[in-house]
Amino acid sequence: MSFWGDIITHPKFSDFAPASGKLDGEKMKLADILDKEILVTGYAVHKSKFKDEMYLTLQFEIDSIKRIIFTGSGVLTNQIETYADKIPFYAIVKNFGKYFAFT
Numbered sequence: 001m002s003f004w005g006d007i008i009t010h011p012k013f014s015d016f017a018p019a020s021g022k023l024d025g026e027k028m029k030l031a032d033i034l035d036k037e038i039l040v041t042g043y044a045v046h047k048s049k050f051k052d053e054m055y056l057t058l059q060f061e062i063d064s065i066k067r068i069i070f071t072g073s074g075v076l077t078n079q080i081e082t083y084a085d086k087i088p089f090y091a092i093v094k095n096f097g098k099y100f101a102f103t
Helices: 074-082
Strands: 037-047 054-062 065-071 089-095 100-102
Touching (some): 037 074, 074 100
Antiparallel strands (some): 037 089, 089 100
16 A cells, blocks of 8 residues: 555644634733723733733724733733633723723
């Protein structure tokens, strides 16, 4: 039997794994979106290179422009992970003194 004789088809990674493309958009500061409605379109959670903590990259649209923010907010990270299956969704980020949260 020839090595090239029988073609065995195996699934490609891209057939069963969701795309994990880089989140893109113009970078903004968290303070610049406080109390404004945004359309959350994606997120990623990564370990910080500088601290032993996690940080959130949040992708969203505001005024129909794709943007991203980076934050170490544990509350926002927990909320986005809890409701990831609802993305895309509209939200307002509020400052509650000691933490930030979606409302």
